[in-house]
Amino acid sequence: MVAFRRPSGQVSTVILTLAAAPTTWRYGYELCQRLDLTAGTLYKVLMRLADRGLEETTWERDLPAGRPPRHLYRLTGPGRVLAGDLAAEPPAPPTRARPVGALGRRPRLEGT
Amino acid sequence: MNRTQLLGRLGGLVASAAAAAPFAWLWVLMMRNADDPLTAQARLDMAIWMAVFGAPWMLAAWLLWRAWWRQAGAQLSSLDGPGWLLAAAAATLPADRRDWGAAMAAELTQVQDRPARWRFAAGSARAAVFPPADSRAAVGITGALAVAVVATTALATGAALPAGRVFAPTFVGLLGGLVTLTVARSRRVGRAGPGPAVAGLALAGIAACLAATTYYLAEFPTYHRVHPAVTSTSLPPVTAVVLAVVLAGCLGLALTPPRWLVADRHARRFGIAMAIALVAGFVLDSRLVQPGLERGSHGLMDYLINGPLLVILTGSAAAAAVGRSFRSGLWAGAWATVVAAPLLIAAWLTEALRWDQVGRGLVLDGEGGLGVGANLGDAVWWPLVFLALWALPLGVLGAAAGSWRARRRRARAHADLAPTA
Numbered sequence: 001m002v003a004f005r006r007p008s009g010q011v012s013t014v015i016l017t018l019a020a021a022p023t024t025w026r027y028g029y030e031l032c033q034r035l036d037l038t039a040g041t042l043y044k045v046l047m048r049l050a051d052r053g054l055e056e057t058t059w060e061r062d063l064p065a066g067r068p069p070r071h072l073y074r075l076t077g078p079g080r081v082l083a084g085d086l087a088a089e090p091p092a093p094p095t096r097a098r099p100v101g102a103l104g105r106r107p108r109l110e111g112t
Numbered sequence: 113m114n115r116t117q118l119l120g121r122l123g124g125l126v127a128s129a130a131a132a133a134p135f136a137w138l139w140v141l142m143m144r145n146a147d148d149p150l151t152a153q154a155r156l157d158m159a160i161w162m163a164v165f166g167a168p169w170m171l172a173a174w175l176l177w178r179a180w181w182r183q184a185g186a187q188l189s190s191l192d193g194p195g196w197l198l199a200a201a202a203a204t205l206p207a208d209r210r211d212w213g214a215a216m217a218a219e220l221t222q223v224q225d226r227p228a229r230w231r232f233a234a235g236s237a238r239a240a241v242f243p244p245a246d247s248r249a250a251v252g253i254t255g256a257l258a259v260a261v262v263a264t265t266a267l268a269t270g271a272a273l274p275a276g277r278v279f280a281p282t283f284v285g286l287l288g289g290l291v292t293l294t295v296a297r298s299r300r301v302g303r304a305g306p307g308p309a310v311a312g313l314a315l316a317g318i319a320a321c322l323a324a325t326t327y328y329l330a331e332f333p334t335y336h337r338v339h340p341a342v343t344s345t346s347l348p349p350v351t352a353v354v355l356a357v358v359l360a361g362c363l364g365l366a367l368t369p370p371r372w373l374v375a376d377r378h379a380r381r382f383g384i385a386m387a388i389a390l391v392a393g394f395v396l397d398s399r400l401v402q403p404g405l406e407r408g409s410h411g412l413m414d415y416l417i418n419g420p421l422l423v424i425l426t427g428s429a430a431a432a433a434v435g436r437s438f439r440s441g442l443w444a445g446a447w448a449t450v451v452a453a454p455l456l457i458a459a460w461l462t463e464a465l466r467w468d469q470v471g472r473g474l475v476l477d478g479e480g481g482l483g484v485g486a487n488l489g490d491a492v493w494w495p496l497v498f499l500a501l502w503a504l505p506l507g508v509l510g511a512a513a514g515s516w517r518a519r520r521r522r523a524r525a526h527a528d529l530a531p532t533a
Binding site: 027028029032038039040041042043044047048051057060067068069070071 | 209211212214215216217218219221222223231232233234235236237238239240243244
């Protein structure tokens, strides 16, 4: 069992987007455009998710000649569990004040 | 001649010209700032000295460009601006994140619109240069600790060792910055180092250098010149900053060297041997050769020219021949410089005390009438000037000569093995 801090808004958005079609491999630039994130933000999120075992990566196969293979991303099992938890959470209140215990809550996940 | 060949040749010319430019500028500066009008002979002599130091740099710059162009330049020549930006940033990624650089570069090929390419490359470069740290808290704590240690050092030095109030906080601040950057950039702080011999020798040199500098700052914070009668600071602020940057840089390279510098064990071994030979030669010259010469007219300036010529040139050539590559010789020269710089400064300061006791004047040129503290500035500037201006290009030339011999031997061996018709 590994503990994870509650992901930030941008990390949650990426996780939920990847979870929308969990078996589909996604491209980095495609995610940038879809989520309107800069490449700098997106790749840091992708690196962090891969570091924590929430995302798996692979290189594109059967590509046309003359083009380098692209990197592909999708959630792992624990990533999908976390995505489920995030989707089930109520949206954060608009004010800065948060209920006691909400900050720093750590969803605990199996199998990483 | 195709575009790649043309770019390769142009690049070589530009690299040589860029290497020559500082020497030409220095010559012009000396001509303009001379107190008395210089004779044509004096101008020519100065120009010859600039050529002596500039020519190895020009040749070294051309050799370095050629080696780099063969390795990666030809591929990079097909890239546009965003591609170059991303390739340069991806080259700084730690080994365990190298795949991400390839991923970003592959993705950039899918972005067609030019402004969008620049935006994508700039964002990806940011992620490559500052990849996510394992723990932001660790980075924050390290940074805060570094600031606290710098502030404490500044206060403590100001009270206990006023002459070191620029050097000590600058050195500690640079170290703090290096540690914070290392924590921020790598998931594995304990990544592969250069090995205990290189790290140990470099650390010993840096420790000796710090100890000697502290002793000088405490005992000889100023020195007096008799003609004209003036009192000068032994470690002026600019020299203090240069010393701090050099020591922090050497420490950083010795403990967390870039991956391309670590891989070659021949280079590390030859680098250590060259550093030891360079410093041992310096001490032997000071103790055995100089006492036999006429007092007050000699110093170790000659050794600073001849020592690297003998040690670095031949050592880099031998490293390249044994490692059978230009890089082996190049990295051996680099390691020799990193390890020798602090050791040479420490040896200079230690020998200066001996010279002062027997009334031999300054270690650099035997000049008398100055306090022993005058050696501190000399010990910082002159080894650095000679290592940077003289030893580094000699290392490149030696590496080129050694690898050329190795290539010839290999070619001859292939020719001997080839079936005869």
